Amino acid sequence: MPENNVVQIVSLTPEYAQEAARLHIEGINQGFISSLGIDFVTALYRAIAQDPQSFGYVAVKEGKVVGFATFTANLKGLYKSIMKKNGFQFAFLLFRKLVSWRIIQKVFETLFYPSRIKKYQFPEAEFLSMSVSPEARGHGLATRFVEMGFNECQKRGIQELKILAAVTIGPINKMYEKFGFKTVAHIENHGIVSNVYVVRTDHFAKS
Numbered sequence: 001m002p003e004n005n006v007v008q009i010v011s012l013t014p015e016y017a018q019e020a021a022r023l024h025i026e027g028i029n030q031g032f033i034s035s036l037g038i039d040f041v042t043a044l045y046r047a048i049a050q051d052p053q054s055f056g057y058v059a060v061k062e063g064k065v066v067g068f069a070t071f072t073a074n075l076k077g078l079y080k081s082i083m084k085k086n087g088f089q090f091a092f093l094l095f096r097k098l099v100s101w102r103i104i105q106k107v108f109e110t111l112f113y114p115s116r117i118k119k120y121q122f123p124e125a126e127f128l129s130m131s132v133s134p135e136a137r138g139h140g141l142a143t144r145f146v147e148m149g150f151n152e153c154q155k156r157g158i159q160e161l162k163i164l165a166a167v168t169i170g171p172i173n174k175m176y177e178k179f180g181f182k183t184v185a186h187i188e189n190h191g192i193v194s195n196v197y198v199v200r201t202d203h204f205a206k207s
């Protein structure tokens with residue numbers, strides 16, 4: 001895989017937010033977040049990059065971002081920090097998109113997602129999102145993101161992570177099955193059923 005040698009993985013910083021947003025919209029195009037448009041999704045990745053309890057990576061090849069992955073140690077904390085620091089900006093960006101009752105409902109479903117899943121007592125830490133551009137797929141980039149993310153979680157004292165993956169997305173569920181991740185529940189968000197995996201962050205260290 002020679003082209004993989006020239007792919008560099010670096011931390012997600014605000015300057016990469018727009019590229020990550022573009023890849024999110026292209027790769028996770030059936031998701032609700034994507035439907036909110038490039039400005040909103042860019043603001044979201046900028047907020048994730050600036051949140052001390054969250055982190056991510058981007059893969060850069062010849063100056064172009066070809067993949068990213070993001071994690072948070074504390075999902076509720078991330079939501080709070082976004083509302084506190086970027087509340088007005090998000091409200092403004094959302095206002096332009098609030099064209100239907102269904103979208104308003106979905107926004108509220110997203111905002112109340114942490115409290116809706118509280119009853120399951122899943123870990124607060126979450127693997128938030130990942131996408132690799134079609135031309136860079138199949139070379140182990142996603143695997144590297146997951147392993148690096150798990151290592152960073154361990155450094156931060158995070159012992160377990162939850163991961164949601166829509167049941168309809170074959171490749172990502174195949175990847176988690178290959179890693180030996182076990183589904184612990186199914187939850188519905190925005191009409192999409194997702195597998196929920198809860199995984200120890202020393203998963204790869206043990207195997």
Ligand SMILES: CC(C)(COP(=O)(O)OP(=O)(O)OC[C@H]1O[C@@H](n2cnc3c(N)ncnc32)[C@H](O)[C@@H]1OP(=O)(O)O)[C@@H](O)C(=O)NCCC(=O)NCCS
Pocket residue numbers: 027028128129130131132133136137138139140141142143144165169170171172174175176178
């Ligand atoms: C899922 C995705 C991140 C995988 O990225 P990738 O860099 O190609 O993944 P890797 O090369 O590390 O593959 C790891 C394993 O995943 C599985 N996998 C990846 N792509 C697959 C595919 N198209 N079909 C079946 N299994 C697949 C395989 O088990 C693979 O291991 P193997 O090559 O040893 O068989 C990429 O396809 C993608 O970005 N898809 C669109 C966005 C998305 O679905 N994101 C996840 C939801 S947040």
